[in-house]
Amino acid sequence: xxxxxxFDKFLNVNxxxxxxxxxxxxxxxxxxxxxxxxxxxxxxxxxxxxxxxxCFLVFSLILPIMAGMGINFGMVxxxxxxxxxxIFTVDWNIAGVPGLVxxxxxxxxxxxxxxxxxxxxxxxxxxxEMVTGxxxxxxxxxxxxxxxxxxxxxxxxxxxxxxxxxALIPVHSPAIxxxxxxxxxxxxxxxxxxxxxxxxxxxxxxxxxxxxxxxxVIGFLCLFxxxxxxxKLGQDMRAVGxxxxxxxxxxxxxxxxxxxxxxISTILASLGQIIFLQNMGNMATYNAHRQTGFFAAAAxxxxxxxxxxxSIKNVFIGTLLLHLMYIVVPRAGTNLFGAAQIGEYFRDAFxxxxxxxxxxxxAWRKRANAEAARSELRGTK
Numbered sequence: 233x234x235x236x237x238x239f240d241k242f243l244n245v246n247x248x249x250x251x252x253x254x255x256x257x258x259x260x261x262x263x264x265x266x267x268x269x270x271x272x273x274x275x276x277x278x279x280x281x282x283x284x285x286x287c288f289l290v291f292s293l294i295l296p297i298m299a300g301m302g303i304n305f306g307m308v309x310x311x312x313x314x315x316x317x318x319i320f321t322v323d324w325n326i327a328g329v330p331g332l333v334x335x336x337x338x339x340x341x342x343x344x345x346x347x348x349x350x351x352x353x354x355x356x357x358x359x360x361e362m363v364t365g366x367x368x369x370x371x372x373x374x375x376x377x378x379x380x381x382x383x384x385x386x387x388x389x390x391x392x393x394x395x396x397x398x399a400l401i402p403v404h405s406p407a408i409x410x411x412x413x414x415x416x417x418x419x420x421x422x423x424x425x426x427x428x429x430x431x432x433x434x435x436x437x438x439x440x441x442x443x444x445x446x447x448x449v450i451g452f453l454c455l456f457x458x459x460x461x462x463x464k465l466g467q468d469m470r471a472v473g474x475x476x477x478x479x480x481x482x483x484x485x486x487x488x489x490x491x492x493x494x495x496i497s498t499i500l501a502s503l504g505q506i507i508f509l510q511n512m513g514n515m516a517t518y519n520a521h522r523q524t525g526f527f528a529a530a531a532x533x534x535x536x537x538x539x540x541x542x543s544i545k546n547v548f549i550g551t552l553l554l555h556l557m558y559i560v561v562p563r564a565g566t567n568l569f570g571a572a573q574i575g576e577y578f579r580d581a582f583x584x585x586x587x588x589x590x591x592x593x594x595a596w597r598k599r600a601n602a603e604a605a606r607s608e609l610r611g612t613k
Contacts, residue, residue, distance in 0.1 A: 233408050249361035254376045254536045255592050257553040261560060268563035275559060277440050282555040283548070285511035286428065289504035289524060290531045290547045291453055292497045296361075298461075299493035300473030302539040303529045306350045306494065310501025313343035317502070318425070318509060319384070319416060323405045327424040330431055331572035332506055335425075339502040340514035346372065347498030351491030358476075362539065369525060379516060385414025408437050426513035446507065453500075469493055473540070494606075501528075530554055533590035 265275070289307075296304040317339030321331045350368055357364035375440040379401070386409060403409055408417055430443035460466045468489045471479040480486050505524060509515050532542055534551025558579055565574040 251536055252593060253534055254553070255587075256548065257534050257557060261553060261556045264557070264560040264564040267567055268560040269562060269567060270563055273439060275556070278559050279552060279556060280440065281430075281511070282558075283551055284443040284450070285508050286504075286527075286531065286551050286555065287450050287547055288374045288453065289501060290508050290528045290551055291450075291544075292500035292504055293364065293528055293532050294457060294542050294544075294547070295460075295469065295493045296497050297532075297537065297539065297542040298466075298473050298478065299490055300540065301354060301490060301493060302362040303525075303532070304365055304494060304497045304501075305362060305525040306354070306368050307348055307497055307501035307528065308369040308521050308525045309346040309372050310339075310343040310498035311505040311524040312372065313346060313498070314339040314502040314505035315509070315515060315517070315521060316342060316380075318422065318515060319380070319403070319408065322408055322420055322422065322424060322449065323403050325405070325424060328428045331425040332429060332510055335506050335595055336503055340499055341508060343502035344495055347490060347495035350498065351448065351494035354494060355487050355490055359520040366525070369522075373522065376521075377518060381415045384413075384416055385409050389440060417519055420515040420517055422509060422513050422515055425510045427511060429507060429510055429526060443511075449507070465489070465492065527554075538590065538593070 254264040292307050295302055296302065307351065314335065317335030317337070320338050322335070326334045350365065353368060354361045354364055384401045385402045386404060386406070403416070408420055409415060410417060429445050429449075433444040433448070435442040435444050459601075461470070468479070468484045469492075471482065471484055472486050472489050476486050479489075501524065505521065509520065531550040531554045532546055533550065534554045535546035535548070537543070537546035537550065561579045562576055565576070565578055568574075
């Protein structure tokens with residue numbers, strides 16, 4: 233009898249739907265690992281490095297999901313703020329961990345302001361937060377490009393025809409400005425802060441380097457999220473995520489709570505982008521932030537989260553599986569077809585497909601649950 237109950241539970245449609253995305257990625261990666269021919273130690277080293285640099289960004293999605301706002305694709309606003317902080321860090325030539333702290337001190341206030349603006353807009357697009365956040369990211373990207381391309385530069389006046397132009401935001405280092413005197417170069421070298429966090433506390437075991445400080449910071453973030461859920465504001469976010477009408481009738485300031493969820497998410501995205509870029513060692517000034525929301529969303533959905541429910545374990549599982557695929561699938565494509573580009577195509581196709589699949593499963597389950605509730609009400613009459 234116990235065995236029958238176990239198989240009934242294992243074959244439960246809801247259970248399979250909850251873990252469909254995770255199971256697909258497990259099958260894909262397990263099949264690709266032997267085909268790739270990569271050494272296990274190399275894979276472990278890459279996974280530990282990528283977990284340390286990407287998890288913080290993915291964690292920034294949890295609170296908006298908890299507040300019922302879905303995946304915060306507007307987190308790219310926080311990434312822009314973090315990049316502005318890094319520009320000033322390089323300009324002022326502040327090296328090491330102090331440089332990262334300085335970038336955070338500049339980026340966090342900007343991220344908070346952008347998060348407040350995004351929260352105000354998303355409150356006016358209730359029920360369509362994800363697509364609105366996605367479009368908002370492109371909209372604000374135009375302002376970011378204008379600021380970085382035209383408003384930053386050496387504080388001198390250039391004459392163009394009958395007009396005069398001067399950079400409003402002073403950047404003194406000629407190494408990071410364009411030859412015309414204003415505008416930031418397409419690619420910034422972050423040598424002053426490159427891997428400064430990774431190497432600040434580093435542990436080497438059997439030839440595998442572990443960025444201890446990264447995991448300490450991520451551990452504190454996990455503790456913060458666990459603690460935050462138990463606070464009054466955390467309980468309010470959960471109530472708002474479950475039913476806004478009931479939360480409003482209970483005296484919870486729904487709009488304010490939703491705005492705070494976006495503000496905190498944007499701040500975390502700013503810090504996460506700084507951690508990510510210090511590991512990479514360079515920054516594509518005009519492009520680095522654009523896919524931040526997409527890759528973070530893919531990671532948390534691969535981990536089994538949905539647009540209405542996410543947890544800490546979803547972040548770690550999703551980041552692990554997604555980046556394991558990124559490591560092994562291109563090499564597997566090279567070995568199978570003799571072309572690395574085919575593996576890249578597979579990687580991109582799986583990434584986009586997994587987001588679409590997760591959203592389709594969520595929509596299907598939401599509709600099925602609504603239909604079941606209606607059937608139950610009809611049956612009780």
